Amino acid sequence: MDGRLIYLMGPSGAGKDSLIDAAREPLQALGCEVVRRVITRSAESVGEDAVGVTPEEFQRRKEKGGFALFWRANGLDYGIPVEIDQWLQNGRDVLVNGSREYLPVALERYPAILPVLLTVKEGVLRERLLRRGRESLEDIDARLRRNRLFAVGDSIGDTSIQRLDNSGDLAGTVSNLLRLLGLSVKPGQI
Helix, strand or coil, rough: CCEEEEECCCCCCCCCHHHHHHHHHHHHHHCEEEEEEEECCCCCCCCCCCEEHHHHHHHHHHCCCEEEEEEEEEEEEEEEEEHHHHHHHCEEEEEEECCCCCCCHHHHHCCCCCCEECCHHHHHHHHHHHHHHCCHHHHHHHHHHHHHCCCCCCECCCCEEEEEECCCHHHHHHHHHHHHCCCCCCCCCC
């Protein structure tokens, strides 16, 4: 495959959805596909721009080979449409919102993967989780504890994990993402 699979991951509340939304236009202008995940939750749910399907529809798509990657987390099924393989073969870079736990499996399928771990300072993460109001204080504390325990190392095998801090200004994080990907941006493109 000639294109790069850019595998963005990070804790809930780190701002992956906001980063993807903000970077979508400049990435697409630079020839990078930004993938919408398929998730077994309502399309009306607050959060990322995803395709919401029923568990039965997800299973049907999975059985028909409709996913290049899929996993289960937090009681939901997540899938990356198989179309990414064609984009990669055509030399296009592809950005996906991945799962930290699923990274080793993704590495097996896409050895040239570029894993990017979106990080955020714990105080900022706590504030974001509180602000979005989806979870109880106990659930937020559990997420923060789990995040401390689930620190991805700097590499898995021969593959380096790139870190991208999103504790500050989102426009700055977008610029840093594009720089990390080696993509040149024209002034005013972000």
